[in-house]
Amino acid sequence: MSEQTRTGRTAVVIPAAGRGVRLGPGAPKALRALNGTPMLIHAVRAMAASRAVALVVVVAPPDGAPEVKNLLDAHALPERTDYLVVPGGDTRQESVRLGLDVLPETIGTVLVHDAARPLVPVETVDAVIAAVLDGAPAVVPALPLADTVKEVEPREKGAPEPVLATPERARLRAVQTPQGFDRDTLVRAHETVAVGGEGATDDAGMVERLGAPVVVVPGHEEAFKVTRPIDLVLAEAVLARRRANDGF
Numbered sequence: 001m002s003e004q005t006r007t008g009r010t011a012v013v014i015p016a017a018g019r020g021v022r023l024g025p026g027a028p029k030a031l032r033a034l035n036g037t038p039m040l041i042h043a044v045r046a047m048a049a050s051r052a053v054a055l056v057v058v059v060a061p062p063d064g065a066p067e068v069k070n071l072l073d074a075h076a077l078p079e080r081t082d083y084l085v086v087p088g089g090d091t092r093q094e095s096v097r098l099g100l101d102v103l104p105e106t107i108g109t110v111l112v113h114d115a116a117r118p119l120v121p122v123e124t125v126d127a128v129i130a131a132v133l134d135g136a137p138a139v140v141p142a143l144p145l146a147d148t149v150k151e152v153e154p155r156e157k158g159a160p161e162p163v164l165a166t167p168e169r170a171r172l173r174a175v176q177t178p179q180g181f182d183r184d185t186l187v188r189a190h191e192t193v194a195v196g197g198e199g200a201t202d203d204a205g206m207v208e209r210l211g212a213p214v215v216v217v218p219g220h221e222e223a224f225k226v227t228r229p230i231d232l233v234l235a236e237a238v239l240a241r242r243r244a245n246d247g248f
């Protein structure tokens with residue numbers, strides 16, 4: 001990776017093509033409303049809040065790219081940031097790759113951010129970008145765990161599962177997005193690992209498989225992923241608190 005490329009512009013790929021099965025029936029998850037505004041728009045605004053972000057690539061549900069383009073056009077977004085919309089794929093990994101495929105040559109740093117993490121504060125986004133620009137090829141925001149974690153032998157749903165091990169909690173982190181990368185490293189990871197791809201639940205995990213170093217910076221409790229119905233309740237509560245505190 002040349003220093004010149006590393007110091008190129010920064011883009012964010014937002015995979016937003018998931019159905020949101022765990023959230024329950026309804027529109028694709030990224031298009032569901034939080035405080036009256038689609039989750040995706042919150043996520044795009046969270047990324048565009050960083051002055052370092054020059055381009056946001058939204059990876060839309062496969063049949064929903066025109067609708068997503070209209071949504072972005074209809075909402076006030078910073079003028080300094082460009083937007084692209086591309087249709088997504090069958091898996092998160094495939095959707096990210098489709099977003100990477102349309103990045104212009106001038107982009108040296110890439111963030112990948114779940115549309116399902118709409119409330120990440122700009123300080124976290126900037127910390128990830130700063131660590132990449134400082135030379136780390138891959139950076140993830142993460143938090144220590146509150147629960148003890150067990151490794152188990154998986155069984156059918158509801159059946160008791162034998163415990164195999166209890167990893168030392170102090171050494172574990174719950175990983176969030178945006179995850180930040182030197183562009184060439186991330187593209188190489190997707191070209192190399194995506195062929196098989198099993199078990200890669202985040203982009204940094206794919207970079208680890210290349211043998212490249214990944215570092216953790218502090219995450220934020222408001223960067224949680226909206227996955228299940230209870231997360232919508234929490235997200236609405238966070239937005240209500242922001243409105244009360246900041247007039248947001």
Ligand SMILES: Nc1ccn([C@@H]2O[C@H](COP(=O)(O)OP(=O)(O)OP(=O)(O)O)[C@@H](O)[C@H]2O)c(=O)n1
Pocket residue numbers: 014015016017018019020021022023029030059088089090091092093095096113114115116117225226227
């Ligand atoms: N084929 C897919 C699947 C997921 N995603 C995106 O990846 C992010 C993280 O995925 P997740 O939270 O699991 O979303 P869903 O796949 O929609 O959720 P579920 O697994 O409950 O269906 C989301 O922003 C989702 O839109 C995507 O772009 N393309």
Ligand SMILES: C[C@](O)(CO)[C@H](O)COP(=O)(O)O
Pocket residue numbers: 092114174175176177201202203225
């Ligand atoms: C990328 C991620 O958000 C990091 O925690 C997570 O792995 C996505 O998992 P999902 O099952 O695709 O939501």
